[in-house]
Amino acid sequence: MSERFFVEQPITGSTAELVDAEAQHLTKVMRAAVGDEVVLFDGSGAEFTAKVARISKAAVTLEILERREINLEPRAELTLAVALPKGERQKWLVEKLTELGAARLVPLITERGVAQPVDAAIARLRRAVIEASKQCGRNRLMEIAPPREASEYFADDSLSMKLIAEPGGETLGSLPSEVSTIACAIGPEGGFTPAELKVALENQWRPVSLGRSILRIETAAIAVAAWSGLS
């Protein structure tokens, strides 16, 4: 079976259990039977070959046959802090960032932002990460971090290589080979306010330009992920 299935609990023992949508998909859509082999991942970095051992109404129990460490993560660990766009564009953003190997998405609460990162939205984004990971072969889940207020996030002194997308900033150029972690902030459609920008600059966030067009929020974030992964 070529599809990959996601197990919510870390797989540590000799069995694993699929529940809810994943179990339904395996038995109803893929019509798996006891004895069939499938590929599982638990988001921790490894993938597993497993054999269907028991099918019940509520769950599918699988016997783990093999564990493989398959690491598809890019060289630099990228955190994107983004004033989320609305509707479908949110889901696209997450799908593309997952494919392109971003490590973490931090929903930014900004003065001019339009989408509120409420709990239901965050849960939806987490589900989109799993769906994209199943498809692209990535075994580590992109983290959807708890939302942060922009000025508070800009003052976080645990971050290194801090970039803020701003028209008129420096061009990105090529990524220095010694860089291992990057944080990049993308503002809402109307941009960060002067007050937000002031906090960023006071905390050594470096303004970078993403070309001369006006990019939509999700385009800017995807472009940074592609640049970080490919250059």
Add this chain to the structure above:
Amino acid sequence: MSERFFVEQPITGSTAELVDAEAQHLTKVMRAAVGDEVVLFDGSGAEFTAKVARISKAAVTLEILERREINLEPRAELTLAVALPKGERQKWLVEKLTELGAARLVPLITERGVAQPVDAAIARLRRAVIEASKQCGRNRLMEIAPPREASEYFADDSLSMKLIAEPGGETLGSLPSEVSTIACAIGPEGGFTPAELKVALENQWRPVSLGRSILRIETAAIAVAAWSGLS
């Protein structure tokens, strides 16, 4: 008025005319009146300040007040030859490539491709280019070229810096500063066939890898456009 309006005919004289959807949008949605000033572009590279001179049922006539050359094109001219994805993903692909400054999209007809670039689809994509250009400020339209058969396109000897996205290819690295035109081919979900790939290699297309995950078609194309525009 902050919106930009697209004029199908190149603007060369002292007046211009908006018709159909653009005219409707100006008068019905934006409620423009005679004497109002608006920004026009005709896809040739310039934008114009114009004043509404006459509103009729079929068209809006505008008087050109100023012509400005505003060039937002990236340094390297990028052609993406892509086995189009299906449905909404096609529209997204075009929107993002337009924002990121790709010069040209060539729909590739491949053996394993799923979406047929029929005339209605091509017309829809051209409309998506205009919509994205209005929003991102680009004054030159990304060209939606006529569809080409992959093997025939690979043998086209008018192209330079020819890249073909293939798992296991070289990494992209940074874009050499002397490169002024790039062509990059992106295959369908199942990849190019060995026969198609053979023609590409015989014609000096260089296989490049876009990271270790399996990227969807539109993600691969967007990533190349971001890389070409930002590195």
